[in-house]
Amino acid sequence: MSTATRTKGRVNIETNVRDIYESLSKGSNPLSTPFRTMKDVFVLAACIGFEKGIRRPLEGGKHQPFHYAQLSEPVDIPLLKAIAIATTDDITTLADLDEVVAIAEEFANEGINDIRQYVLEHPGEPLWNLVEAIR
Amino acid sequence: MKIERVQLTNFRQYFEIHRITFSLDPDCNVTVIHGVNGAGKTSFFTALNWCLYGESVDNIGQIISKEAVSRAKSGEIVETKVAITFYHDGERFTASRQLRGQKHTDGTIEEARGDTEFMLMRIPRGGVAESVKNPIGVMNTILPSNVRTYFLFDGEKIDNFARPEAAHEVRDAIYQVLSLEVLTRARDHLKNAARELRGQLKGVVSDELKVLIEQDTNLRADEDRLEKRIEQLKEEIVSAERHISEVNQQLRTFEEVQNLQRQHDLLTQQLKERQKERETLIEGIRDIASQSYISMSEKPITMALALLDEKRQRGEIPSNIREQFIKDLLERGICICGRRFDEHDNAHEHLENLMKTSVPTSLEDNVLSTAGYLRSLQERGNENRQRLNQRMKDKADLDRKIEGLAAQIDDLERQMEGSEHVEVSNLAKQRDEYRADIDGYQEEKIRAEMELEGIKQDIKDLEKKISQAEKTQYRERLLSKKLELAQDASDAINQVYEKFAEQKRKEVEEQTRLIFHELAWKADHFQDVRLTDDYQLEVIDRYGMPARPELSAGERQVLSLSFITAMAKVAQNEAPLIMDTPFGRLSSAHREAITNNLPALAPQLVLFVTDEELRDQSLDNLRPRIGAEYRLIFDHKTSCTEIKEVK
Numbered sequence: 003m004s005t006a007t008r009t010k011g012r013v014n015i016e017t018n019v020r021d022i023y024e025s026l027s028k029g030s031n032p033l034s035t036p037f038r039t040m041k042d043v044f045v046l047a048a049c050i051g052f053e054k055g056i057r058r059p060l061e062g063g064k065h066q067p068f069h070y071a072q073l074s075e076p077v078d079i080p081l082l083k084a085i086a087i088a089t090t091d092d093i094t095t096l097a098d099l100d101e102v103v104a105i106a107e108e109f110a111n112e113g114i115n116d117i118r119q120y121v122l123e124h125p126g127e128p129l130w131n132l133v134e135a136i137r
Numbered sequence: 138m139k140i141e142r143v144q145l146t147n148f149r150q151y152f153e154i155h156r157i158t159f160s161l162d163p164d165c166n167v168t169v170i171h172g173v174n175g176a177g178k179t180s181f182f183t184a185l186n187w188c189l190y191g192e193s194v195d196n197i198g199q200i201i202s203k204e205a206v207s208r209a210k211s212g213e214i215v216e217t218k219v220a221i222t223f224y225h226d227g228e229r230f231t232a233s234r235q236l237r238g239q240k241h242t243d244g245t246i247e248e249a250r251g252d253t254e255f256m257l258m259r260i261p262r263g264g265v266a267e268s269v270k271n272p273i274g275v276m277n278t279i280l281p282s283n284v285r286t287y288f289l290f291d292g293e294k295i296d297n298f299a300r301p302e303a304a305h306e307v308r309d310a311i312y313q314v315l316s317l318e319v320l321t322r323a324r325d326h327l328k329n330a331a332r333e334l335r336g337q338l339k340g341v342v343s344d345e346l347k348v349l350i351e352q353d354t355n356l357r358a359d360e361d362r363l364e365k366r367i368e369q370l371k372e373e374i375v376s377a378e379r380h381i382s383e384v385n386q387q388l389r390t391f392e393e394v395q396n397l398q399r400q401h402d403l404l405t406q407q408l409k410e411r412q413k414e415r416e417t418l419i420e421g422i423r424d425i426a427s428q429s430y431i432s433m434s435e436k437p438i439t440m441a442l443a444l445l446d447e448k449r450q451r452g453e454i455p456s457n458i459r460e461q462f463i464k465d466l467l468e469r470g471i472c473i474c475g476r477r478f479d480e481h482d483n484a485h486e487h488l489e490n491l492m493k494t495s496v497p498t499s500l501e502d503n504v505l506s507t508a509g510y511l512r513s514l515q516e517r518g519n520e521n522r523q524r525l526n527q528r529m530k531d532k533a534d535l536d537r538k539i540e541g542l543a544a545q546i547d548d549l550e551r552q553m554e555g556s557e558h559v560e561v562s563n564l565a566k567q568r569d570e571y572r573a574d575i576d577g578y579q580e581e582k583i584r585a586e587m588e589l590e591g592i593k594q595d596i597k598d599l600e601k602k603i604s605q606a607e608k609t610q611y612r613e614r615l616l617s618k619k620l621e622l623a624q625d626a627s628d629a630i631n632q633v634y635e636k637f638a639e640q641k642r643k644e645v646e647e648q649t650r651l652i653f654h655e656l657a658w659k660a661d662h663f664q665d666v667r668l669t670d671d672y673q674l675e676v677i678d679r680y681g682m683p684a685r686p687e688l689s690a691g692e693r694q695v696l697s698l699s700f701i702t703a704m705a706k707v708a709q710n711e712a713p714l715i716m717d718t719p720f721g722r723l724s725s726a727h728r729e730a731i732t733n734n735l736p737a738l739a740p741q742l743v744l745f746v747t748d749e750e751l752r753d754q755s756l757d758n759l760r761p762r763i764g765a766e767y768r769l770i771f772d773h774k775t776s777c778t779e780i781k782e783v784k
Contacts, residue, residue: 032419032420032422032423033419036423036426036427037423037426037427038423038424038427039427042427042428042430045430046429046430046433048430049430049433049434049437050433052436052437053433053436076510076513077428077431077510077514077517080506080507080510080511080514081430081431081434081437081438081511081514083441083507084434084437084438084440084441084442084507084511085434085437085441087441087444087445088436088437088440088441088444091444093444093445093448093500093504094500096500096503096504096507097499097500097503129419129422129423129426132426132429133422133426133525133529136426136429136432136433136522136525137522137525137526137529
């Protein structure tokens, strides 16, 4: 189990990637902020990190952008659980949501930089960059 | 505030004392004062304004009755007085103002204008009257001077709010009547206080902090400058759009290009609709893209399901024998076949082994539900990808349509610009200029907004640095604290203010819409009434087009009246609606609609009317709601007015 200090029921990210999360999800123009919530950014980042097979532990200051309650029961939580048991190869991980989230945090910590690169740093509107990357 | 009685003494043509009682009956809340032109309606109306607000009333002329002056001896003091008795918040008051003048030997009188006496008395029925201290201040809390024109208004000027350039007046009216001005003043005051404190702080702090404060001051000055510029640009955009709409209106009047302009209107409308569709479509694409992780999660889902299936194949999930059942058998020491066993038996050992491999019930449920969700997610991932592809295709189609419409509009505009009719050609070119202006303003506005956003972020960062900087000197600490408080309070008020202003704007808009639909006889033609973010009153016709430039004078009056009564409804302060010749410019259809609905829109309604503007069906409509009715009779022999009650 991850030893990272955890504010009860909240998801952690590194402080230095907070502005990436905000740039991607805070704003009224959908073209420049292609994600509805920081939670959506986090889950996609976790999927990308898993796909790459790189878990990068969180270092330095931490920020808690959202609560577990924002993770949806039928989609987000099963998905993060899938990542967790595919990583640990142990189904008992399913019973420990903190552990599931901690694993996702480390994958997301890697994946977020890829999102920044594909979506924010490519020329063009971030929404179309995201669509291009996922189609 | 509800007026019970008005007493005029030697006020203009009202020689000696005249009393008039207004209706307070909520079911018959209308008081009508009839009078032909010149009979004294406006003088009476002026008397109310003068009594409550004194010299601030415009162009008032000589107040003291000429008849009273003519009857006075040379050197004698002549006095005029207006007293209004009213109820407010359950209390009864009399406000009175009087003015004296001394008659000269040549028969003229010098009114001591700077010396009017205003008095406010609290006079409970049957109780002891007492004078109210600070009468002007108290009167201003009952019905503030700056909002009086919205409750006591002149029918001739009533269409003011519906003029295209009236955004400022509309905004001022909302701010004043709905008490937003108080918040504006508080916000500005605190902002100035923070600025002053920042200046003082610079003189007493360490060099490091001094530099930070200097940066902060400069950033805030830039912030102010940009906010003002953005406001100016918004106004410029509104103004240019208004000019375009006027040009379009003018072009419709030229026979040569009527058809072209009509096509232009139609295509412009279609273009707006397609652009709106595009916005909705993009929102939809964002929704799918935002959850793109569903279609990106094939690998973990496949791996997890493989692991779970393996467990199932090995018989561990769902386990044939539940954990609790095995526990029960071990506790009771009886096998399911009824045979007893103890700790050393094979049966006990077998059950112990089963316990070790069995999955806890809660985990088993978790596994089953997770597997179920993951299977459905596998399908959703493909669906999402297909939906996204379809929407991107729809967007490409829509983009093509928009391009086509823009090209057609451009073509029509070129044709108009190339017209042989010089005036048409000039107007079309002007329109093009205005559009170019709008593009320029928009660009500058976006740039300024981005710069402002950056500055706000820099201010935030600096605030943190400043608060972290060491505060050693007592005065420094104190000033810093005051500064922090002033800034926090200013920010808090700003937030409250913005939310409150927006809420009030929406309430006034909603009420104006409802009332306008009741009052306008062509209500079906007008689909909607809007009070835009920029405080423009706008009427939308059945084609979805702005119709304000086409409104008749009467319709503009109805729109203004709807706005004023909407504010009266939204305002917290109860106040009477007193209208001088309100229906003079209205057609009978509008008059009838208004007289049907107006009494319900104000707690007390006082109308000064001529017989021509209130007759036939309009008078019949009002009749059941009239609680008091008077006629002003001008005596040609004395040039004085008598007030007779109509029974």
